Amino acid sequence: MTTVRAAVFELLRARGVTTVFGNPGSTELPFLRDFPDDFRYVLGLQEAVAVGMADGHAQATGTTALVNLHTAPGVGNAMGAVVNAAANHTPMVITAGQQVRAMMTMEALLTNVDATTLPRPAVKWAYEPPRPQDVPAALARAFHLAETAPRGPVFLSLPMDDFDVELDEAEAAAARHAAGRRVTDETAAAGPAVAALAARLAAARNPVLVTGGSVDAEGAWDAAVALAERRGMPVWASPIEGRVGFPEDHRLYRGVLPPALAPLAATLQGHDLVLVVGAPVFRYYPYVPGPVLPEGTGLALLTSDPGEAARAPVGDALVAGLRPTLERLTELLDKSEAPGDGPGTGAEPAEQAGAEPDTEPMSARTALAAVASAAPPETLWVNESPSNLQIFREFVRIDRPGSFLTTAGGGLGFGLAAAVGAQLGRPERPVVALVGDGSAQYAITALWTAAAYRAPVTFVIPANGEYAILKWFGRFENTPGVPGLDLPGLDLCALARGYGVTAHRATDAAHLAELVAAATAATDGPVLIEAPITTVPPSL
Structure with a gap:
């Protein structure tokens, strides 16, 4: 039996x-x-x-x-x-x-x-x-x-x-x-609906494409690139997405939209049609009052999530599989010339500023430039360093699918744990996790799993001794005197060694780059690198 x-x-x-x-x-x-x-x-x-x-x-x-x-x-x-x-x-x-x-x-x-x-x-x-x-x-x-x-x-x-x-x-x-039993739902939108969207794109004077993490998750990366190139559309990344939906070194890539109403609408000024693919419209935080779109701008949303379609505050929505719908949409469009609204921002990663003193603690820019320069091209990046994410996106340009993970949920504890799981699932790829010293505490026991299963994750901890992103929000929202935002006395290397993980403390940019290069080349277990940094407040 x-x-x-x-x-x-x-x-x-x-x-x-x-x-x-x-x-x-x-x-x-x-x-x-x-x-x-x-x-x-x-x-x-x-x-x-x-x-x-x-x-x-x-x-x-x-x-x-x-x-x-x-x-x-x-x-x-x-x-x-x-x-x-x-x-x-x-x-x-x-x-x-x-x-x-x-x-x-x-x-x-x-x-x-x-x-x-x-x-x-x-x-x-x-x-x-x-x-x-x-x-x-x-x-x-x-x-x-x-x-x-x-x-x-x-x-x-x-x-x-x-x-x-x-x-x-x-x-x-x-x-x-x-x-x-198997259930398959990779269906394209109905023909008339795709044809109507194609006609709308063809008629637009200056359309723009906004891609979200679902483009990557649903295997629609190449389809999104083909559509952008066919119509010559500049491409923005939707704000606060867990994955990257378009190559960030592509000539049409413009950057990440700001996650607030007024500045996001200002960024899209001059476009008469916004096509959002694989993202909500939009994921905002903090609240900066303003319109969702500039005056006179239309929006169309392509998503496989009926909830995202239903709650979008503006525009028409098409609920369907992303890849087959994008492929059909591209077939229906005549090729257009590249837009004339300025060069792309994705050609090359930013250079490390040579004028910054090479001291401890390093600036966040110096540290992240060193990490980016030392990691292999095929790295799978996991990021949970909220106050440094903007700088990270300057120095690390994701140029292939399945190469970047963060969380779209806003809760801490994702980075260390997700990096271990990602490496166990893709052992052939080097995995580098950039996790803030505050964020790391929410899932610190993931270090034990990494050591016990000999997962060769490179954990880089840009340590500023505080919840820097909350201090920035405090200034932005005019809430002074908030307690509990400093984190003195954390010894990340001691914690890592206590869980069986090899740990180092970087003293300068050259040392940090050397440690990252060695750790990503190793295959015999995890390494944690603590990099003391100064705080650079993010901006919208």
Whole structure:
């Protein structure tokens, strides 16, 4: 006879999901018992780290991640990371153990009292199967929902006594059918709708393309480039995106739009049509009052997320798969000349300013220039240094798909964990994680996983001893005297060594570049490099 456990692992094998991220508790032990040799269990020492690693792994590999959490407390610990995964449109199936069915009614210890409500609204779907025999079908449904647009995390609560239940012949056959099903949703928009958009683009005097992270996630990078080149459109990156949707060294690339109403609208001045692809309209923070668009400017949105389409404050929206729709749109357009509104900003990364003194602490510009110069061209970058992100984008120009990850969710704790997951998923690529000293504390235990699994991630910590981005917001929002924004006494190297990670403290730019070059060339485990820096406030 086939047990529920056996059926579950067969379903996972059929889908190619043989890595499980988690932090086990007593309610998860029945699922993990006699763990199969062909599966890999990646242990995070805290649930948010497990979800963050799964997020990075799913985005780096283009597959759906599986996370196993510990009933209600574990889900609670993980919720910040789940919110980030939802904002990132990361396909992820989150399972959590539940008390045995016989004791759920009396709410025995570790009962998840309202299991399907707890993770909402950060998940697309939350479910607890009514019978053990329904677990395989529920898990199959979870994968289908996670992988169809808009992609994102889903949640299953699984009572711990379900896994040893035996399936009869009909139930086992149903489980096999569930394992074999596939759902495909890469559909182009209807022909008339694409033709109407093509006509609108052709008629526009000076259209502009704005790309978001979903362009990269949906494999539409080349299609976006082809459309921009066919129509000769300048290209801006949508603000606060978790991925890069257009090559930043391309002649048509202009930069990243400011994440506030008034300056964003001012940046788009002079364009009569804005085509937004794979991004919301728009992701703002902070609040700077102003119009969404300049007077007389129209907007069209192409997105696979019906929610993004519905909540856009202006413009018409087309809900469809990005790649096939962009390809068809390009076919319908006649080739246009390149725009005459100025040169692109993406030809070359910025040069390091030679006039800055080479002292400790370094300026953020000096430090990031050194890191950028030493990292290999094929680097997969993970960034969670909010106050230095603008400077990073000056020195590091992403020129290929799948090469940059940050979080669109706004919650800290993504960077260290996601970098470990990304490296485990793409071991052939060097992974460099730039993570602020404050941000690092939210997922510091990810260092242990990196060391335990010998993941050769290069962690670079630009350490300014404060929550610099919050100090900038404090000045911007005129809120002086806020406590808790300084971080004295952190010893990042000591913390890293305590978790088994080799650590160095860079003394100057040349030393930092030398350390990064050596770390990215190594394959025998992670390295953390602390780089003391001064603070440079960002700007809108």
